[in-house]
Amino acid sequence: MTENREQGPDASAPQGPRADQHPVPAYAGAAAPGAPQAGARAHWGPPPSPAPYGAGPTGPGGPPTLVEPRPRRPRPMTGIVAAALIAGLVGGGAGFGGAYALLGDGSRPSTTLTSSAAAPAANADPGTVAGAAAVATPSTVDIRVPLAQGTAEGSGIVLTADGAVLTNNHVVAGATGPISVTLADGTAYEATVVGSSPSYDLAVLRLQGASGLTPATLGSSADLQVGQQVVAIGSPQGLTGTVTTGIVSAFDRTVAVQGEDGSAVVYNGLQTDAPINQGNSGGPLVDLQGRVVGVNSAIATGSSESTGSIGLGFAIPVDQAQRVAQEILDTGAATKPVLGVQGNPAAGDGGGAQIGAVEPGSAAAQAGLAAGDVVTKVDDARVEDFADLVARIGARTPGEQVTLTVTAGGAERTVEVTLGSAPDQAASTTGGGRSPNTPFGQSPFGGN
Template structure:
């Protein structure tokens, strides 16, 4: 079965009444999110000229952007039983529910300065002064973020308060926002298999709200998303599985029940990605999606908002090493590119070197290096060990810079 992350620029069927059209965006906007999700591990440590996010979630794309046929597609693997099925929900009732949630949503547009690209996603308004819940992969690699509120039509600059890459959750703060309508938050513990739902978002990055109606097909699901080019992977657990056509651009948008309450945050879809059931269940066709239960997402958002940094929760600016890396059979993180003048260049790292440790902690993969960077902040001095193909074992210390988000 194929799977896709919601962030592509294709046109998909709309459900309910769309808002007035927004000014047209770059024709590559949605598809660049594919790039953004194809190399997360690299960006976590300062990738250049590659993707922005490595694990397959709500905004991954299996199809390369126009003119970029060489971009690899992440592999998403769901774990656990996957029940498909059901009929479509009552259109009139769901339309009413959808119209009630739209004013509490935002479109999130990220500029990826190091890639010369843009991505589009969705966000959920948590507070009237502009605290926004979205997927981490929607803003990964961003050097500039602008957010358009669907309730008042205004666009605001945004900063990232913090993120948890392992859970694909990020919290944004809008500058100068007040009086925003918040989304109606429900209780994901009340979700049941078979109930009618709808995923609301910004499919295709057009700026107009879109809706994918369907039903809950399974609870407590786990998916592993891998970037075959960098070797980076992450696993999301406890997800709500749905039979609904979640599309690129819907990432970070709400999954609502028939009463219009937000019970989840859309994060992964199966339109173009290949899913492989690892235990139990049978392969199912396209149109399957996954959402992070809203209770789970809000718990992480609370930690971020409270400044509770942890092994997975990063607060504030992203540290920057200035390399793109791939995995080398458990040996370490293989340097592919080095940013001129960056911390890695100052260390003397070059393409082909293999990073094996950071402050004494073993680095055995691209993912390990990315995760290790989350425990630091810009300005921290870190001692790295690496192997130079010509000179052998090397060691050096350098101050990390400030890089793109996540």
């Protein structure tokens, strides 16, 4: 997936990648030099190795395939990139950075996000693309973020009338100055980061002095059906208020993207063929009633030189995004569920996620999981490799009980596990990372 960030001397005009530009500023398909390559901690909190999970070559020889359709088999290589537009980047350094600390005076009004029926669209038939656009466009914003080199541009979703806005973490990570947010009517505000969730690639902003905004109506991603029509709204290539349409293509796609600093983000994504391009990151994917069902985040591209949509877009399901956003609004930080095992995302033949080690006292240990066990399902969702396990667990909530289907020695059993919880402080290695040659388990990922 390519990050919807592009840079050039003129930050106001989108420009295509030049030979002297890093083709994938933040969510490169191949691992960045010096990035971790080996194992990963098998609970959700610590993301897996940023090494590719597909069958393609890595490094300068070609971008790997990071999203694996089912069944797994060789196919043309694509790169997965985030969808934020960066203007002015020369030679890399876009900076998919770490989590932000809470900004402001620490006082937070009580805010509760709710799902409800969408209001009828004015001058547009409800249940149509035009009706959905009329409902959702006033709640979609353009976000510009100054970076060390250039400006990042993405999209966002208005959550509250007093200026809480949801976007992707990769849109605002690495900000070096005031963030500018522009409403659909052209009104501009400065914004600060309330909190971020690196593991889910989400962040919440607060517009300074805002009131009377139009909050988006949040729907339910659990109620979606494959083939259902959806609409994406955002600022692709800086063209604010752009509306595109398509369908829900698939659920439970394991989406893995990597920043230049080696941080990895793995989530359980919603796939759509609605055209999503650089600049759509953080914007809404809505149903025909104008209800938000996903947060547009990443796209697959045909090659490292091509960064446009090829009909493979990925969004963070709104049910997951709403939980994370609510926690950030309430406390300034988010949590993530923890299983408590370690494994190697680069290993496996599609037959499940093999556990390499179980952390003492973890949820997995309490449930009786052991090294050598192979997890093939989380509830009814198939698990083909360790990246799948990370994504499936991450789609759950801390404290939730899940049923794992496990095989060991040819025998299959089911195990009930109550997931633990950890602060979502980073989606990267700790302690300066690890050597690509370090065996997994000796220097586990994560910060908890």
